[in-house]
Amino acid sequence: MSITVNFPAEVRDWIAANLSRGVAPQAIVNELVNRNNAVELASAMVDAISAAFLYGTPLPGDKLEVGGAPVSYQAEPLRVPDGPLIRLGERAVWVLSRLQRPAAVHLANFLSADECEQLIALAHPRLDRSTVVDPVTGRNVVAGHRSSHGMFFRLGETPLIARLEARIAELTGTPVENGEGLQMLHYEEGAESTPHVDYLIAGNEANRESIARSGQRMGTLLMYLNDVESGGETVFPQLGWSVAPQRGHALYFEYGNRFGLSDPGSLHASTPLRSGEKWVATKWIRTRRFVPRNQG
Ligand code: PD2
Ligand code: ZN
Numbered sequence: 176m177s178i179t180v181n182f183p184a185e186v187r188d189w190i191a192a193n194l195s196r197g198v199a200p201q202a203i204v205n206e207l208v209n210r211n212n213a214v215e216l217a218s219a220m221v222d223a224i225s226a227a228f229l230y231g232t233p234l235p236g237d238k239l240e241v242g243g244a245p246v247s248y249q250a251e252p253l254r255v256p257d258g259p260l261i262r263l264g265e266r267a268v269w270v271l272s273r274l275q276r277p278a279a280v281h282l283a284n285f286l287s288a289d290e291c292e293q294l295i296a297l298a299h300p301r302l303d304r305s306t307v308v309d310p311v312t313g314r315n316v317v318a319g320h321r322s323s324h325g326m327f328f329r330l331g332e333t334p335l336i337a338r339l340e341a342r343i344a345e346l347t348g349t350p351v352e353n354g355e356g357l358q359m360l361h362y363e364e365g366a367e368s369t370p371h372v373d374y375l376i377a378g379n380e381a382n383r384e385s386i387a388r389s390g391q392r393m394g395t396l397l398m399y400l401n402d403v404e405s406g407g408e409t410v411f412p413q414l415g416w417s418v419a420p421q422r423g424h425a426l427y428f429e430y431g432n433r434f435g436l437s438d439p440g441s442l443h444a445s446t447p448l449r450s451g452e453k454w455v456a457t458k459w460i461r462t463r464r465f466v467p468r469n470q471g
Contacts, residue, residue, distance in 0.1 A: 177242035182220065182235055190224045191234060195378040200225055216241060231374040231391055231437030233383075248438045250276040253429055254348030263345045271424070274416070277441040278429045281418060285346075285425035286339070291400040293335055295454050298359035301326040322366040323445075323453075327356040330465075343396055343458050347427060352464040353390075362407055362453040368445035370412055373459060374430055374437040390462030393431030398456040399424045406449035413440050420453055431462060 186207075193203050200221050207217035219241040226246050227234050253273075255261070261268045261282075269283040286294075302324040331337040336357060344351045360368075374392045375382040397409060399420035409426060410417040418426050430441035445453075 177240045179238050179240050180216065182223075182237055182239035184237060186220065187224065187234060190221055191228075191378050194221075194224055194228060195376075228376050228378055229439050231372070231376060231431075232435060233377050233386075246436065248436050248440070249432055249434070250278050250438060251429075251432050253278045253280060253427070255280050255346055255427065261346065263342045266342065268346070268425075274414075274428075277411070277438050280427050282346075282425045282427070283421075284423055285342075286398055286400070286423045288422060290335065290339070291422050291454075294339075294359065294456055295400055297328075297333065297335075298326050298361070298454075302359070302361055323360045323362040323368065325358055325360045327358050329356050330354065332356075339398075339456075340458075343460075347394060347396065347460060349394070349460050350464070353461045355392075355459045355461065355465050356467075358457040358459075360453075360455045360457060362445065362448045362455075364448055364450060364452075366453075367447040370442050370444040372430065372437065372439065372442055374441075385468070388466040388468075389464065391431055391435070391437060392459050393437075393462050394427065394429040394460040396458040396460070397426045398458075399426075400454035400456060401452065403448070403453045404451045406446050407453040408446045409443060410446055411441070411443050413442055417446075420455065 190203055190207075194200065204214070204217045204221050207220065208214050212220075219239060223235045223239055226232070230246060230248060232246075259270050261270065266284070268285050271281040271283050273280050303326060304324055328336050330352070331340065339357070340351045340354060343354065373395045375386055377383050377386065400422060401420070402422050403420040408417045408419050428441060428443075430438035432438070445455075
């Protein structure tokens with residue numbers, strides 16, 4: 176049986192702020208108990224915010240259900256066509272493997288060698304330290320979890336970009352306009368991307384605004400633009416699965432389901448590059464049309 180109790184906004188925001196800065200959930204529960212909350216209520220409040228962070232759902236409102244069923248993520252099948260060969264316009268793309276959770280497909284021949292080289296040539300002069308939106312100010316800052324360099328193309332910026340975006344839309348069964356601008360990443364020796372999820376956590380205002388403008392991120396397509404000799408693999412630590420980059424290959428994985436939950440099992444990283452360089456193009460896909468900041 177569950178009961179519904181009031182959840183004051185200031186308590187909710189205090190818990191969210193502490194979880195965001197890495198305070199252990201149990202320490203937050205202890206502090207709430209020290210402030211005269213029953214341990215069951217303190218645990219339920221911290222669990223509710225932790226679940227919102229884990230599953231990328233909105234923070235709870237001013238009511239809290241105590242003793243309800245625990246949340247869990249149900250994976251849904253990809254909209255990617257079946258079979259070992261997928262025809263996307265003129266292009267024949269080969270399926271190397273598929274995975275159920277997170278729903279994923281690993282592809283060969285998604286891009287031609289010429290397309291890979293053109294993307295690299297267009298991006299090279301525009302590279303900068305990889306950035307993310309600062310949780311507090313909402314401004315772009317150097318990304319703590321990535322030591323690569325990167326840049327973004329605008330949607331449909333060149334005929335090549337537009338052609339690739341149409342191919343991605345056909346593969347994923349999502350509209351072109353749901354895609355964020357294509358991001359190019361360049362890793363040099365030692366560069367990595369530490370474990371993270373790509374969906375947005377509603378623990379800060381910048382992410383809440385982004386989700387309100389464009390919906391949550393629901394899928395990521397990684398396109399590998401060069402052969403990598405050593406290191407630089409995309410790994411999924413909770414699965415023990417790793418994908419080695421190879422020119423023209425792509426990895427598509429989805430982590431959003433129709434109930435608005437995101438899959439924490441999609442946690443992934445790029446291992447430190449041991450030699451040479453690594454070029455990747457990333458397309459993040461939203462549940463709705465992507466509206467960049469300042470264009471809402
Ligand atoms: O470069 C990669 O393999 C990689 C791994 C994890 C890129 C990203 N995440 C990303 O751009 O989000
Ligand atoms: Zn990522």
